Amino acid sequence: MNLPKSARLVEVGPRDGLQNEKQPISVADKVRLVDDLSAAGLSYIEVGSFVSPKWVPQMAGSSEVFAQIQQRPGITYAALAPNMKGFEAALTAGVREVAVFAAASEAFSQKNINCSIGESLERFVPLMDAARQQGIRVRGYVSCVLGCPYEGEVRAEQVASVAKELYAMGCYEVSLGDTIGTGTAGATRHLFNVVGRDIPRNLLAGHFHDTYGQALANIYASLQEGINVFDSSVAGLGGCPYAKGASGNVATEDVLYLLNGLGIDTGIDMGRLIQAGARICAVLDKPNGSRVARARQANT
Amino acid sequence: MNLPKSARLVEVGPRDGLQNEKQPISVADKVRLVDDLSAAGLSYIEVGSFVSPKWVPQMAGSSEVFAQIQQRPGITYAALAPNMKGFEAALTAGVREVAVFAAASEAFSQKNINCSIGESLERFVPLMDAARQQGIRVRGYVSCVLGCPYEGEVRAEQVASVAKELYAMGCYEVSLGDTIGTGTAGATRHLFNVVGRDIPRNLLAGHFHDTYGQALANIYASLQEGINVFDSSVAGLGGCPYAKGASGNVATEDVLYLLNGLGIDTGIDMGRLIQAGARICAVLDKPNGSRVARARQANT
Numbered sequence: 001m002n003l004p005k006s007a008r009l010v011e012v013g014p015r016d017g018l019q020n021e022k023q024p025i026s027v028a029d030k031v032r033l034v035d036d037l038s039a040a041g042l043s044y045i046e047v048g049s050f051v052s053p054k055w056v057p058q059m060a061g062s063s064e065v066f067a068q069i070q071q072r073p074g075i076t077y078a079a080l081a082p083n084m085k086g087f088e089a090a091l092t093a094g095v096r097e098v099a100v101f102a103a104a105s106e107a108f109s110q111k112n113i114n115c116s117i118g119e120s121l122e123r124f125v126p127l128m129d130a131a132r133q134q135g136i137r138v139r140g141y142v143s144c145v146l147g148c149p150y151e152g153e154v155r156a157e158q159v160a161s162v163a164k165e166l167y168a169m170g171c172y173e174v175s176l177g178d179t180i181g182t183g184t185a186g187a188t189r190h191l192f193n194v195v196g197r198d199i200p201r202n203l204l205a206g207h208f209h210d211t212y213g214q215a216l217a218n219i220y221a222s223l224q225e226g227i228n229v230f231d232s233s234v235a236g237l238g239g240c241p242y243a244k245g246a247s248g249n250v251a252t253e254d255v256l257y258l259l260n261g262l263g264i265d266t267g268i269d270m271g272r273l274i275q276a277g278a279r280i281c282a283v284l285d286k287p288n289g290s291r292v293a294r295a296r297q298a299n300t
Numbered sequence: 301m302n303l304p305k306s307a308r309l310v311e312v313g314p315r316d317g318l319q320n321e322k323q324p325i326s327v328a329d330k331v332r333l334v335d336d337l338s339a340a341g342l343s344y345i346e347v348g349s350f351v352s353p354k355w356v357p358q359m360a361g362s363s364e365v366f367a368q369i370q371q372r373p374g375i376t377y378a379a380l381a382p383n384m385k386g387f388e389a390a391l392t393a394g395v396r397e398v399a400v401f402a403a404a405s406e407a408f409s410q411k412n413i414n415c416s417i418g419e420s421l422e423r424f425v426p427l428m429d430a431a432r433q434q435g436i437r438v439r440g441y442v443s444c445v446l447g448c449p450y451e452g453e454v455r456a457e458q459v460a461s462v463a464k465e466l467y468a469m470g471c472y473e474v475s476l477g478d479t480i481g482t483g484t485a486g487a488t489r490h491l492f493n494v495v496g497r498d499i500p501r502n503l504l505a506g507h508f509h510d511t512y513g514q515a516l517a518n519i520y521a522s523l524q525e526g527i528n529v530f531d532s533s534v535a536g537l538g539g540c541p542y543a544k545g546a547s548g549n550v551a552t553e554d555v556l557y558l559l560n561g562l563g564i565d566t567g568i569d570m571g572r573l574i575q576a577g578a579r580i581c582a583v584l585d586k587p588n589g590s591r592v593a594r595a596r597q598a599n600t
Contacts, residue, residue: 184557185520185558185562186303186563210591212554212591212595213516213551213554213590214516214554214557216514217519220485220517221520243598245598246591246594246598257513258484258485258514258517261483261484261485262484263486291511291547298543298544
């Protein structure tokens, strides 16, 4: 069995993580978090989101955050931009890479963004055109790929159909998200096998939530399918909006520990990463969601 | 890739779990926990330990617990018995299956039980003879199989040597324990490959701690090596004695969730298992260490 020799972690803590934290976080604290993550060697950081602050109050100030972070060469600083308005705001803020998202479940799409999957994809067409003209790379997310809080089971073929549309539209990479964390290792492998028929595996990523403790097993399963890009959140920031008090995004530290153990190179410094997570947890006054961080802190 | 069709979970919560909890637990609460676990369909429960209460105060009362639990047919109720004195006490209490343990690390053996690995194995000889005469089955544990809190790395060949001695002595099954939870999936597969040269894989078990979040990935890796017996602790009882505040034994609920997802039969009822864990956590007044239990409770 050949595992990938290297992997890229897409750090979503400042965006997917913080947007699900309850208390307000200052621009300065967000900037510090992003700078800490840059210093730890993350090569891809999702910094913020250009959405209406009416819907996602935690992401207000993303322009200020982009203006104040120290952008290092070789690191991608991305933002979520769900529509043309968000895309234009991101451009104005100097963002050079954006992400768009669609659901694999109709019910989730309706409840989350109030339109069908097809409508949500259509709305991306002008955005994708504009991005192409401006030379902006666009990453695609598909949510609910291994289960939906409203529909339950989601078929891999349905995920493949949505992923394929995002890819055909011009997304250079498609991240498959187990939004509610109900997926297990066998279903994960099946999913990448099915979606991998339409999209080369080196252009697919895995986005796992640890709500049921399965994220690392699913990442190990994904690695065995040749996937080597994974989204994660430092200190497990974010929690699960569908199960209050439960875990959300898998912790970057825990993924890194697995990859280090497997001898898979990421370029990330574990010590600095743990420091970055500890600092933002202190700001938020919440327990660290990374088991590795907790074990290391307990031992020091 | 063929995974096993069924698996057996060895529930160690009442012993390995409770012995690492701080507050005293009444005999009645222990009995209730074991009865709850029987009702949930666990086929193997490690009920207590016949050791000096001077060393392990939480295990005082194991005789009373054995006398009061409702022993159901088809379920094994086992006890730890580290020496002849413990073995005789276990026999008197009516125990029909015991477990012995040795470390794979010399430093751990010295610090934990104050003798060398060789000496600890020698002490089991009369116990094994007596067990054979009485028709008592003996299970063997090897600790520190993927790392030692004092020595660091532990070689798989060293683990194999200790496991082989336990097997040669008459242990019908040898459980390999990642006592400090530092092992990752590749090391786990290597370990079973090496130990599997001397002992048939269907007589080996995996005992993983979730201190670094790796337990389920390691179990998935073990399944791929043909291992289908795993030790776990309901609600993740026990914590880690080597990293205060960190996770210890992997939670039975989370292992069951993985196995259910993979279509591997265990005969365990998830709902009743979660109830058993919730009840003992209420007694202990501590958060539930199972992510599955937390997610399910949050959703109800």
